Amino acid sequence: MSASLVLILLMAVLYAGGVYLLLGRSMTRMLLGFLLVGNATNLLILIIAGPAGLAPIVADGVEPSEMHDPLPEALILTAIVITFGVSAFLLALIYRSWRIARADVITSDEADVAVGGADSSIDDEASNEAEDGSGEDTEFEGRAEAKTP
Template identity: 45%
Template structure:
């Protein structure tokens, strides 16, 4: 097994585990998921960045073809800094949540629940309104067809029939 394939597989596993942990409710799991996701992305970026080479320092006499690409390394370093900042923020948020409520679970917002119930109620009302309108239209068409037959003969034969 090639070393690059092993690094890509490890990065994929870290990415998948991080995604699963991000979908959990406790903030500590969300924190661990963000860290694993960041590390998995960094590993994938560095594993797929191309061949290894000399350090990207261009001094006199250095062959540019032998130098590795510095862009993936810069992106990984930037991602490490962003992951560190996100980790610090989530850690502070989890600590504050635990301090206030005694739990680090992410609670459902009452307003979100109310909006979801209202949307469900509006959807049910809209369906009922559509059924009632279709029923009324069907009844009106049935009444119009009965009236139309009488009016047609009155128009053709006149009022003397």
């Protein structure tokens, strides 16, 4: 059994491009990276499935070693459906974040920096805000106060 070098190189390029896009801060690039990694995984399953053979439902007199296993194709079809569902969910998240913030790029906030341990003064400010209730974090921030009479 020998896999085509072109398929292996294509799979490697898809994985490399997908991982590169997944590491970006733009959610659209993350979605494209996820799609590339999903397609590369489908190609990997196809490569390791083995050589092509006869269909498993054939007439008498065919040896089992000449038949092809249909399981890899079933796994690829399942992976395509799952990738489509997750991609639709990610696309909905991207649209929602764009509607709320009008931005596609995820920014670092003070809590992320505090968890990273870069500055302990942020932890003190966050605890002070939590005690007096001034640090209320809502989806609508200042817009809710403007609409109330």
